Amino acid sequence: MASYLNTSANHPYIPSTDSERAEMLGVIGVDSLDDLLGDIPLEHRHPALNLAHGLSEQELSTLFGSIAAQNASPSNRYLSFLGAGAYQHYIPSTVRSILQRGEFVTAYTPYQPEAAQGTLQVGFEFQTVICQLTGMEVANAGMYDGPTAFAEACLMAARVTRRTKVGVLTSADRRLSETFFAYSKHQGIQLVEIAPDANDIPDDIACIGIQSPNFFGGIEDVERLTKLAHENGALSVVHVNPTSLGMFKAPGEYDVDIVTAEGQPFGVPMAFGGPYVGLFACKKAHIRQMPGRIIGRTTDTNGRTGYALTLQTREQHIRRERATSNICTSTQLIGLMVTVYAATLGKQGIKEVAGLCYQKAHYAASKIDKLDGYSVKSNGTFFHEFVVKCPTSPASINSALLDQKIIGGLDISDRSDNGMLVCVTETSSKDDIDRFVSALSQIVAAL
């Protein structure tokens, strides 16, 4: 009897049919698959697998719809003032469109350069953009994320200087030092905390690690700290926010040795923390100590320009336990997003987005500072983020804000008394900011 319902056991991701499998097994010279599994201990073969049966695409879409609906996000009209390492920015249609190109998305690492000129040329463009933004001489093709890039930069400074202590400013995000700790703890490298206003530093440290804008949004005196590092034979490692570089002087102008950054603000969705891309640039003199993949320009046998992975003798697949890093699969596709973002916004757009973020954050800070009970603790120049001292615990304020569909700033009472780290980007309209300010005001009035 004809059936109009799904009765086939075949799966859309697996093309072989029963008769083809039987034919292939015949060619191999065995009766069944089990004849190929003789090396697997019999008592452990075909274990029970306690998983559900497969879903159709339609059922899968329904499941994911329900999962997504359980999260609070701009798409269900929540406002958010969270930053602290991940930032909400507008992502241009060009980035989303190019990200649909399966030829980029489903390619492997470009070990066969003739068959990967697309990926390789994008990587060369990426390195160019990162050099232009940071004012540095060379950049690699990307690291996992900002904190791992910073950790690897500090390890690189230790290799370059042959020193075993790494200094990090106390104003930096603790995620940076925690990641560094995880990367360094078995390599005999010690972390030393340095105050941002320090006038002298230990003379045996490999680098001063500076985050600017720092965790609290403040701009550090990179020029002075870099001089201080150099006077002591140390390197200067600066972790920046790429959006801030549309407005503030590039680290390269201050003679910085290594620059790292979280690339997420450049066209990458926040996506609950990843995947992102770590940006990594340095002076040319240190290039052979750089971790990660590097793409270089060369020519083919007909003299035509082409691109290939280069300086691979630093890497794990050649150097094994003596490699500059264990990194292999990295973040090429996220690098593509950063590159398309930079090309789309261009020279003027990057400056304007930075300007807009600056204006809106300072507008929000000035309004909040005028509220009874609240004061803005950040003095001096800040970008994107600032610290608000709340009249009561930030946790209780955030809880009250959530009732009004507002996700408040990050509770940093562990680092600043009743402190809330508030972030404002170009995606917040004046109305959004005013709504946030008025909610804060109502909450304090109700206390």
Added chain:
Amino acid sequence: MTITTGANEIDRRLLMDRSMAGRKAFTVPISDVPDQDLPNDELLRDDLELPEVSQLEVIRYFSVLSQRNFSIDTNFYPLGSCTMKYNPKINDELASLPGLADIHPLQPDETVQGALRLLKDLQDCLGEITALPGVSLAPLAGAQGEYAGLLVARAYHDSRGDSARTVAIVPDSAHGTNPASAAMAGLDVVTVRSNEHGNIDVQNLRELANENTAVFMLTIPSTLGLFEPNILEITKIIHDAGGLVYADGANLNALLGLVKLGDLGVDICHSNLHKTFSTPHGGGGPGSGPVMVAEELSEFLPKPVAELTDDGYVLATPKNSIGSINGFHGSFSIAARAYAYIKALGIEGLQSVSENAIIGANYIQAKLKDKYNLAADRYCMHETVLSATRQKKRGVGGLDIAKRLLDFGIHAPTMYFPLIVDEALMIEPTESESKETLDHFIAVMRQIDDEIDSSPELIHEAPHDLPVTRLDEATAARKPILRWSADE
């Protein structure tokens, strides 16, 4: 001037060469807040050198570049150990849904219950597939998963006051990240030999395992595509010496539903979601490398781990966690894709993945072994390693064969790896490919072997029809040009 056609005439200009002052591809909104005071001039940037191009130029430039790539969507890609399977389109779509792509990593747990439910459910699936129930999705790629696994091993030994264990035993066939990760974890690397059958030399391992052994790193199936027949003896040797067994899960695609690593005595493993669980490779990432451990090691896992409590789902820090190994919680949108893949396949589908992957590799091996030597002449798992030594004697090496395959629109196999096989060509067809595709590949490989005698120059000069011919990589490394610059 006459305008000519053909590959030589591809427009090779970079974005900066296409830049024209005043052009733009995007409009930034006008500020809607009152003007704020700017910082001191000395802090401000004068010049920012970036391209100025139109919106169409952006789209056309990158679209044309994409066409200069081989990819799964366009080519057969039998790259050994890389598991270049079909990357289902629905997974990209689902991971990009509003409510998943636009949530901030530091949102309160109560506002991300859906995301945490997804992570917890994926942890449970991976724990079930490997019989290693402690799972952290934090590692951002395979090498980070490996490194996290080694930190867990060290933390376990340290917690028992057993801190003299500073040696990682690594097979000579191992991937380069194994020794590199071990060195980062402060372990001394000792190499154990493979025997003539491609198995671990058990006698050699017995000699090396002792009171200094922290961990034995085993890729299973091995990089030769072989299942280690002495696995139970091997894990016992390591455990008797007080060490832990770490399994590199790069080749997990061979094992789904057929055997669980934890049942074999493995204590720790990682899985590359961008291999076995179909998330796109992206031209070299992003990946994701969850680490799975036995129950008694789960207190050391990297943070965070998703847990279900009476108050709902939370992100928790294991009791004696090795800490954070990166910025946030791992590659969430990669995890979402892998979760969608597991849900779409289900119990029968996952098993079918490994069965078909194994049949395909053995079919290729059976059809080519009269022409090409095998690294090990026995049934393989999901990949087969050929050794082009017979071809090399006739003047054509593994590299030449790999480059000639590109002319047929087939991506090259993994070459010269594992290091212990001369002229290695490692071929992994995956379950995604039809028998017709495998037959075409087999026919091409046989034809290339014939061409060695009939027209060797075709092979030596390959590839012929791609955007570039073979590149001068030596000069690229000697005189590195790593970015666009105005003076060229």
